[in-house]
């Protein structure tokens with residue numbers, strides 16, 4: 001890896017070659033050019049090009065070796081720890097994926113600086129409060145995490161802090177090392193028979209509860225979203241927030257940091273706690289109002305606290321909370337066991353590699369998670385959905401402005417058995433990409449549609465028949481627009497295209513009110529003509545003369561010798577003159593060429 005910075009002034013632009021990334025075989029793998037433009041607000045525009053077919057993964061915090069090995073099999077891996085925010089923003093334009101732990105803020109500026117190249121952010125752990133999910137989604141960047149591999153480590157650390165706090169282990173240790181022997185000062189309290197309130201009964205919370213029961217504690221839990229049967233199975237009572245506060249001798253926090261949980265423990269809530277309560281936090285510092293905690297300790301409401309996490313990390317050296325003798329602290333070590341870090345590294349490397357390969361991630365945070373078996377089944381319908389979107393939008397006459405799209409799914413399956421989020425996203429992609437420079441994927445589809453004022457409604461028709469295949473047909477209708485191919489307008493006035501999957505291949509089966517049957521591969525010419533003999537031959541020979549290969553032809557007609565629509569699948573894009581020759585055939589009333 002080499003970095004060079006050279007100043008090249010021009011009249012109006014101040015360009016700076018910000019970084020050069022050289023792959024291990026010393027070939028230039030990518031470059032980025034940072035341009036600061038005086039007339040624009042933005043500090044710089046990053047132009048970058050990837051000259052290496054292998055994607056580049058920036059690992060910005062320490063990751064287990066096994067995960068790095070997995071990444072290296074597939075990508076160029078750049079391990080650069082302790083980057084400043086500016087360095088991260090500069091480097092990111094050369095990266096397809098970024099892997100972080102809790103110590104890196106992946107904010108909006110990071111996504112903006114990536115110049116669209118960053119496709120995946122992998123959080124090697126659970127909490128994604130350090131990643132700006134809205135910005136990621138707006139930039140079409142998938143965020144994945146590693147939600148399971150550090151659960152036990154975090155729960156064990158919670159229990160370690162609970163016991164260490166109750167028996168003053170850290171304070172007594174420091175005292176002995178300072179040459180003292182203060183046996184009376186460090187008398188502790190017992191855990192057995194005490195009530196522990198677990199706040200947030202998810203993966204870590206339930207493992208803490210299980211272990212605390214083993215220590216003879218009475219465990220209650222508060223979690224508005226936890227299933228009661230999971231709590232019952234462990235022998236834990238789910239209670240209200242107020243009940244938990246009023247009854248707990250110990251409170252252990254295990255919820256994510258969200259706008260709702262931010263400063264959940266504050267002056268008001270400390271006042272509702274049992275006098276002498278002890279608090280453990282291995283979740284996120286921000287769920288406690290730290291100033292209020294210091295006050296509650298000094299007022300004798302809270303007897304002790306044991307904290308692994310802080311609102312600001314690292315906390316300031318003179319933090320009253322950290323320095324308080326009744327507070328035991330660790331530097332965010334919950335996930336830091338050898339075993340957990342290996343597990344997390346593998347879990348995140350697999351998720352990031354899968355996402356870079358275009359697979360749908362099982363641990364996606366900002367996109368629908370689609371189980372592998374559902375995906376296999378839906379695959380051809382996903383292709384069909386995108387192609388129908390592409391066809392429909394190309395039928396709109398310029399300037400009409402697409403605002404309202406109705407998608408109808410015909411299926412013999414019960415509505416609950418058909419998850420259409422993936423299909424809707426692909427239709428959106430098909431509708432938007434041909435008419436804009438925006439890149440649409442599963443992550444940003446709904447956001448992009450909303451931003452463009454595109455309203456997509458879905459309707460399902462439950463059909464009789466076999467629920468073996470997930471869908472019978474998909475229809476895309478665009479309302480309140482004119483069409484450049486009038487025959488695509490249905491009886492009810494919308495542009496309408498319908499498709500089906502036949503033998504695993506997506507087919508166009510209806511245009512407006514005309515039934516056709518053409519496989520959706522290559523591109524399509526649609527012609528409306530007066531139904532008469534010889535039309536297929538005439539059009540076919542014009543295309544043949546111009547060396548355009550016809551893959552499929554189908555004619556749909558209202559009645560013999562009346563109007564018909566001919567759909568012709570072509571492998572190559574015909575030249576403008578060739579299309580004109582088709583249009584000049586006297587019986588052809590209108591025609592359109594559609595790129596798939």
Ligand SMILES: NC(=O)C1=CN([C@@H]2O[C@H](COP(=O)(O)OP(=O)(O)OC[C@H]3O[C@@H](n4cnc5c(N)ncnc54)[C@H](O)[C@@H]3O)[C@@H](O)[C@H]2O)C=CC1
Nearest residue numbers: 127154200201202203204223225254255256282283334335
């Ligand atoms: N200190 C460390 O190194 C580690 C910290 N963590 C943190 O621990 C926390 C829990 O992680 P997991 O159990 O894996 O997550 P999880 O998602 O399995 O569980 C979180 C639970 O909190 C509940 N919850 C959400 N809002 C709540 C509210 N207002 N009140 C009560 N409960 C609420 C959810 O329903 C869920 O059951 C997260 O904040 C995570 O970032 C996790 C691993 C290591």
Ligand SMILES: O=C(O)C(=O)COP(=O)(O)O
Nearest residue numbers: 101102124125126127335
């Ligand atoms: O997984 C989590 O939520 C954690 O807090 C662990 O953080 P870390 O990966 O150790 O920086």
